[in-house]
Amino acid sequence: MDLNPLTVLRPVRAGNAFEETVERLLQAIKLGMVAQGEKLPPERELAVQLGISRVTLREAIRALQEAGYLDVRRGRYGGAFVTYAPPPPGTGDLRQAVAEMGTDSLADALTFRMAVECGAAQVLASTPLDETQRALLLGRLAELNTARPDEYRRLDTAFHLSIAELTGSSLLAATCADARLRVTDLLNAIPMLQVNIEHAAIQHEAIVAAILAGDPDGARRAVAEHLEGTAALLRAFLA
Amino acid sequence: MDLNPLTVLRPVRAGNAFEETVERLLQAIKLGMVAQGEKLPPERELAVQLGISRVTLREAIRALQEAGYLDVRRGRYGGAFVTYAPPPPGTGDLRQAVAEMGTDSLADALTFRMAVECGAAQVLASTPLDETQRALLLGRLAELNTARPDEYRRLDTAFHLSIAELTGSSLLAATCADARLRVTDLLNAIPMLQVNIEHAAIQHEAIVAAILAGDPDGARRAVAEHLEGTAALLRAFLA
DNA sequence: TGCCAATGGTCTAACACTAGCCCAATAACG
DNA sequence: CGTTATTGGGCTAGTGTTAGACCATTGGCA
Numbered sequence: 001m002d003l004n005p006l007t008v009l010r011p012v013r014a015g016n017a018f019e020e021t022v023e024r025l026l027q028a029i030k031l032g033m034v035a036q037g038e039k040l041p042p043e044r045e046l047a048v049q050l051g052i053s054r055v056t057l058r059e060a061i062r063a064l065q066e067a068g069y070l071d072v073r074r075g076r077y078g079g080a081f082v083t084y085a086p087p088p089p090g091t092g093d094l095r096q097a098v099a100e101m102g103t104d105s106l107a108d109a110l111t112f113r114m115a116v117e118c119g120a121a122q123v124l125a126s127t128p129l130d131e132t133q134r135a136l137l138l139g140r141l142a143e144l145n146t147a148r149p150d151e152y153r154r155l156d157t158a159f160h161l162s163i164a165e166l167t168g169s170s171l172l173a174a175t176c177a178d179a180r181l182r183v184t185d186l187l188n189a190i191p192m193l194q195v196n197i198e199h200a201a202i203q204h205e206a207i208v209a210a211i212l213a214g215d216p217d218g219a220r221r222a223v224a225e226h227l228e229g230t231a232a233l234l235r236a237f238l239a
Numbered sequence: 240m241d242l243n244p245l246t247v248l249r250p251v252r253a254g255n256a257f258e259e260t261v262e263r264l265l266q267a268i269k270l271g272m273v274a275q276g277e278k279l280p281p282e283r284e285l286a287v288q289l290g291i292s293r294v295t296l297r298e299a300i301r302a303l304q305e306a307g308y309l310d311v312r313r314g315r316y317g318g319a320f321v322t323y324a325p326p327p328p329g330t331g332d333l334r335q336a337v338a339e340m341g342t343d344s345l346a347d348a349l350t351f352r353m354a355v356e357c358g359a360a361q362v363l364a365s366t367p368l369d370e371t372q373r374a375l376l377l378g379r380l381a382e383l384n385t386a387r388p389d390e391y392r393r394l395d396t397a398f399h400l401s402i403a404e405l406t407g408s409s410l411l412a413a414t415c416a417d418a419r420l421r422v423t424d425l426l427n428a429i430p431m432l433q434v435n436i437e438h439a440a441i442q443h444e445a446i447v448a449a450i451l452a453g454d455p456d457g458a459r460r461a462v463a464e465h466l467e468g469t470a471a472l473l474r475a476f477l478a
Numbered sequence: 479t480g481c482c483a484a485t486g487g488t489c490t491a492a493c494a495c496t497a498g499c500c501c502a503a504t505a506a507c508g
Numbered sequence: 509c510g511t512t513a514t515t516g517g518g519c520t521a522g523t524g525t526t527a528g529a530c531c532a533t534t535g536g537c538a
Contacts, residue, residue: 007272007400007404007409007412007413007416008263008266008267008270008272008413008416009263009267009272009280009285009288009289010288010289010413011288011289011290012256012259012260012263012289012290012291013252013256013259013290013291016494016495017251017252017494017495018494018495020251020252021251024247024248024251027247028247028248031247033246033247033248041248042514042515042516043515043516043517044515044516046248049248049249049250050248050249050250050251051250051251051252052251052252052495052496053495053496053497054496054497054498055495055496055497055518056494056495056496058516058517058518061516072516073503073504073515073516074502074503074504074515074516074517075502075503075504075505075514075515075516076503076504076505076506076512076513076514076515077504077505077506077514077515078503078504078505078514078515078516079514079515079516080516107407107408108407108408108409108410108411109410111362111406111407111408111410111411112408112410112411112414114358114362115355115358115359115361115362115406115408115411116354116355116358116411116414117358118357118358118361118362118459119353119354119355119356119357119358119361120354122354122357122358122459122463123350123353123354123357126463161246165246167350167354168346168347168350169346169347169350169351169354170246170347171347171348171350171351171418171421172347172350172351172354172355173246174246174247174249175351175355175414177246177247179410182410216459216460216463217456217459217460220357220361220455220456220459221455221456224361224365224455255524255525256524256525256526257524257525281484281485281486282485282486283485283486291525291526292525292526292527293526293527293528294488294525294526294527295524295525295526297486297487300486311486312485312486312533312534313485313486313487313532313533313534314484314485314486314532314533314534314535315482315483315484315485315533315534315535315536316484316485316534316535316536317484317485317486317533317534317535318484318485318486319486
């Protein structure tokens with residue numbers, strides 16, 4: 001059998017502990033899981049969560065502080081406060097963001113996201129949901145629909161990730177978060193047009209409707225259409 | 240927003256380099272990517288591929304040697320030869336395998352696999368395939384259909400993974416390999432009945448047919464049905 | 479039969495990372 | 509207005525990991 005062994009004999013770790021930690025914290029910040037003005041968990045606690053030593057965590061925090069993402073304050077009620085605000089949409093240079101990640105890994109990331117998010121939606125639509133879960137999903141949708149522009153991306157992320165989280169598979173949730181992260185910088189670099197937001201809103205409604213109706217094919221198709229729209233938008237701004 | 244930060248603030252690394260390397264090599268062996276009698280790449284080369292030092296790699300290899308998976312020979316034409324043969328199906332204790340991984344992570348793993356494999360099939364069915372790709376897929380299917388019992392699992396793995404690999408997304412391929420791995424021990428522990436193999440063969444045909452026909456919904460449904468069958472089999476043997 | 483290229487085996491010095499401890503600062507609260 | 513719990517800041521000793529060099533063994537081949 002000539003099955004490509006590179007699929008499994010790939011690097012065991014992406015970098016050293018410091019680098020991976022910086023990356024992880026940056027993810028939490030850029031995805032808005034710790035919003036501007038909020039603070040990270042205390043160092044001792046966070047180090048345990050991340051499975052690293054406090055020394056390494058502190059190095060990562062210091063790097064993010066020097067890069068302007070965090071404001072660290074000592075003493076009780078102190079902590080590492082997030083100062084980062086997502087860039088005004090359309091400000092960043094999309095071409096530069098693409099150049100930084102390479103066109104190969106761009107296609108890879110888009111394909112990856114398409115697969116895992118469709119998979120998550122399909123699984124969730126095949127699952128019987130209780131009232132709490134339906135409420136959470138509808139709540140996220142409602143929040144997104146009434147979001148202020150500066151909150152839109154964060155709530156969009158939250159909406160998409162809640163689909164994966166509701167499946168109850170933390171592996172799937174982590175994978176979807178990872179997939180989303182790989183396109184975050186790109187999404188931040190394209191302008192948010194009212195037309196697109198309205199279009200997205202309709203698609204979000206369709207996704208939720210299919211999930212609540214227990215229609216896996218419909219959910220899959222709705223997510224695919226939605227993500228295809230995003231990809232098309234990217235291509236349009238790159239053309 | 241109360242989006243669960245644990246999704247992204249999870250451990251940065253699963254263990255130390257040694258443990259992760261043992262795990263990775265065991266995966267390559269158990270998935271049959273390096274079949275019995277074949278040898279791993281030379282240490283120097285493999286260490287580079289895995290992104291670790293030769294010392295750490297050698298520790299992992301020695302552990303696998305002592306556990307009986309490898310036979311290491313020195314000198315030119317030497318190397319680390321795989322001595323492991325997959326256990327005769329039905330021999331292992333399924334309940335024990337489940338107990339080792341915990342019922343929570345069992346459900347997690349099954350859900351995860353369902354999502355990513357359905358996603359991969361759907362994506363591939365949405366992609367125009369050239370003649371080489373169609374031939375590869377059909378070839379893997381043919382190999383699987385004519386497999387000897389002791390080769391069946393390995394070729395089944397190869398078939399499933401080739402779907403993800405053909406999408407061209409290495410992220411997706413790695414994720415599907417990971418998902419498969421999490422259920423390998425369980426699959427090895429259930430007997431292979433002729434009925435199930437015939438059933439699986441029909442489903443494999445359906446998957447390939449839908450992919451080649453460019454029918455994403457059909458591909459998704461076929462994979463879902465196939466994996467649901469496997470999950471049902473597991474449940475049956477556990478009941 | 480001897481050479482030699484490829485491969486595993488071993489050592490060392492340097493660097494990364496960890497666990498645990500104690501110090502310093504801060505802001506709420508009595 | 510001082511106390512104090514909570515938090516970041518810093519140190520040290522020990523362990524994990526790496527890079528690179530050199531040694532030992534082997535089997536094919538001239």
